[in-house]
Amino acid sequence: MRYNKITDEIVAGLKNIVGPSNVVLDPEKLGVYAGDEVPEAEWKHLPEVVVKPENAEQVAEVIKLANREMIPVTPRGAGTGLAAGAVPMLGGIVLSLEKMNRILEIDKENLFMVVEPGVTTGEVQQRAQEEGYFYAGDPCSADSSFIGGNVATNAGGNKAVKYGTTSRHIYGMEVVTPTGEITTLGGKCVKSSTGYDLVHLLVGSEGTLGIVTKVYLKLLPRPLHNAVLLVPFADMQTAIDIVPKIMTNGGIIPTSIEFMDNLCIKSAEGYLNRTLPYGDAGAYIIIEVEAYTESQLEADFETIGNICLENGGLEVFVGDNKSSQEKIWKARRYLAEALRVTSPVYCMEDIVVPVSNIPRVLAEISQIAEKYSVKIPCFGHAGDGNIHACLLKGNMDDAAWYAVKEKVLDEMYTVTHTHGGKLSGEHGIGAKRKKFMARFTDPVQLKMIKAIKKALDPNLILNPDKVIDVD
Ligand SMILES: Cc1cc2nc3c(=O)[nH]c(=O)nc-3n(C[C@H](O)[C@H](O)[C@H](O)COP(=O)(O)OP(=O)(O)OC[C@H]3O[C@@H](n4cnc5c(N)ncnc54)[C@H](O)[C@@H]3O)c2cc1C
Numbered sequence: 001m002r003y004n005k006i007t008d009e010i011v012a013g014l015k016n017i018v019g020p021s022n023v024v025l026d027p028e029k030l031g032v033y034a035g036d037e038v039p040e041a042e043w044k045h046l047p048e049v050v051v052k053p054e055n056a057e058q059v060a061e062v063i064k065l066a067n068r069e070m071i072p073v074t075p076r077g078a079g080t081g082l083a084a085g086a087v088p089m090l091g092g093i094v095l096s097l098e099k100m101n102r103i104l105e106i107d108k109e110n111l112f113m114v115v116e117p118g119v120t121t122g123e124v125q126q127r128a129q130e131e132g133y134f135y136a137g138d139p140c141s142a143d144s145s146f147i148g149g150n151v152a153t154n155a156g157g158n159k160a161v162k163y164g165t166t167s168r169h170i171y172g173m174e175v176v177t178p179t180g181e182i183t184t185l186g187g188k189c190v191k192s193s194t195g196y197d198l199v200h201l202l203v204g205s206e207g208t209l210g211i212v213t214k215v216y217l218k219l220l221p222r223p224l225h226n227a228v229l230l231v232p233f234a235d236m237q238t239a240i241d242i243v244p245k246i247m248t249n250g251g252i253i254p255t256s257i258e259f260m261d262n263l264c265i266k267s268a269e270g271y272l273n274r275t276l277p278y279g280d281a282g283a284y285i286i287i288e289v290e291a292y293t294e295s296q297l298e299a300d301f302e303t304i305g306n307i308c309l310e311n312g313g314l315e316v317f318v319g320d321n322k323s324s325q326e327k328i329w330k331a332r333r334y335l336a337e338a339l340r341v342t343s344p345v346y347c348m349e350d351i352v353v354p355v356s357n358i359p360r361v362l363a364e365i366s367q368i369a370e371k372y373s374v375k376i377p378c379f380g381h382a383g384d385g386n387i388h389a390c391l392l393k394g395n396m397d398d399a400a401w402y403a404v405k406e407k408v409l410d411e412m413y414t415v416t417h418t419h420g421g422k423l424s425g426e427h428g429i430g431a432k433r434k435k436f437m438a439r440f441t442d443p444v445q446l447k448m449i450k451a452i453k454k455a456l457d458p459n460l461i462l463n464p465d466k467v468i469d470v471d
Contacts, residue, residue, distance in 0.1 A: 077149025083430025117148025156426030161383030271338030352425030
């Protein structure tokens with residue numbers, strides 16, 4: 001075994017660094033840090049101790065101690081992850097960033113916001129809005145996820161089709177390296193060709209290459225008007241075909257283009273306890289557009305509406321005020337909760353494929369579901385090819401569930417790979433997909449990833465057992 005156990009001396013050392021009140025040993029309280037939002041028991045593991053540093057210097061000291069004592073350290077944000085990335089699979093220390101939760105600066109001259117990693121995404125959005133700006137990162141978990149977690153997973157979300165994923169909103173970060181040094185990568189410069197792009201090496205590294213202790217976020221001018229369109233289609237192929245037509249024929253890049261299949265529409269109806277329009281439709285497409293003037297907004301949503309109607313849309317419902325927009329978005333935003341009501345245990349996948357391949361991949365997933373007599377509702381971000389395929393456990397017993405899940409995941413990832421896709425579009429690999437990462441990644445790239453990890457973290461103490469096995 002590479003790692004040592006936490007001893008009384010190590011606990012004393014940790015208390016000395018972060019203060020006794022920021023060290024958690026009570027088994028009941030440790031339970032909160034044993035898992036993230038992946039519901040299955042196999043992806044839960046108790047930490048031996050949780051520490052809550054209040055600044056980068058304390059983080060660095062904890063990391064140095066962990067290197068000296070050979071203790072694994074798992075960084076943790078809000079624990080909303082869907083890849084078991086923040087789960088201490090090998091025990092050791094969970095390093096929770098919850099106390100580093102200050103907005104440090106709003107730089108109106110350079111359009112930046114500088115924040116600590118424990119600020120929630122929603123708070124960043126809200127503060128930007130209050131100051132008259134706009135932060136474009138918008139995962140569906142924005143109310144609870146932390147900005148540090150968004151950076152570490154390269155979170156996507158509803159606005160990624162127009163604004164890109166978190167990597168596009170990050171221009172710099174302060175990090176504590178896996179050996180306990182503090183450095184600032186990038187900063188407030190909008191561009192840089194000065195050596196390797198270490199900022200974007202860290203984005204999406206899932207806490208395996210460094211701990212993010214400060215983030216430089218890009219602010220944008222705030223679009224003043226928006227509208228949301230709900231368009232039911234008879235089948236998924238016709239629905240997805242609309243995406244390139246809007247972008248090329250319409251010349252408009254919507255903020256969001258989301259899809260839901262019929263199983264999701266039915267789950268949303270059950271959860272919201274109301275009938276949705278065209279509840280038997282094969283697919284829903286939800287489109288959001290933004291503009292700086294009202295006339296531009298109207299022109300854009302009329303163009304999009306007409307393209308939909310001319311290409312198989314059964315009807316176009318327009319949400320042009322807050323309450324009608326919320327009504328439309330609710331059906332999509334609460335799908336994770338809705339599916340949990342249908343089946344408390346499920347396996348949510350996050351595959352991403354070229355947009356035009358979505359219908360083909362969904363058809364093959366539906367064949368897999370039929371072959372194993374399981375339900376796999378699918379929804380996601382049609383505008384960027386990101387499919388959340390959600391295998392439901394239903395009332396299967398545990399043995400049957402694990403057996404069928406292995407086979408379904410294996411076949412689903414094979415289909416994804418065959419159609420030019422990747423295992424995860426935004427949730428990450430974590431512990432949950434590590435096995436498949438090794439199988440479906442080019443060996444040359446695996447070698448590069450392992451070399452980077454070994455070079456930066458020679459003792460392999462930072463978030464071990466995630467993304468890839470180095471040894
Ligand atoms: C209902 C629901 C909806 C969701 N919708 C979306 C969505 O639309 N788009 C999307 O992308 N995701 C979505 N997610 C997944 C999740 O919210 C994101 O992955 C989010 O970015 C995780 O942030 P967190 O603070 O909860 O991180 P955690 O779950 O605590 O950690 C995630 C990973 O980041 C690492 N980490 C956390 N903080 C740091 C840090 N400061 N430094 C280094 N590493 C760190 C952890 O070690 C772990 O590997 C959703 C989840 C739920 C439950």
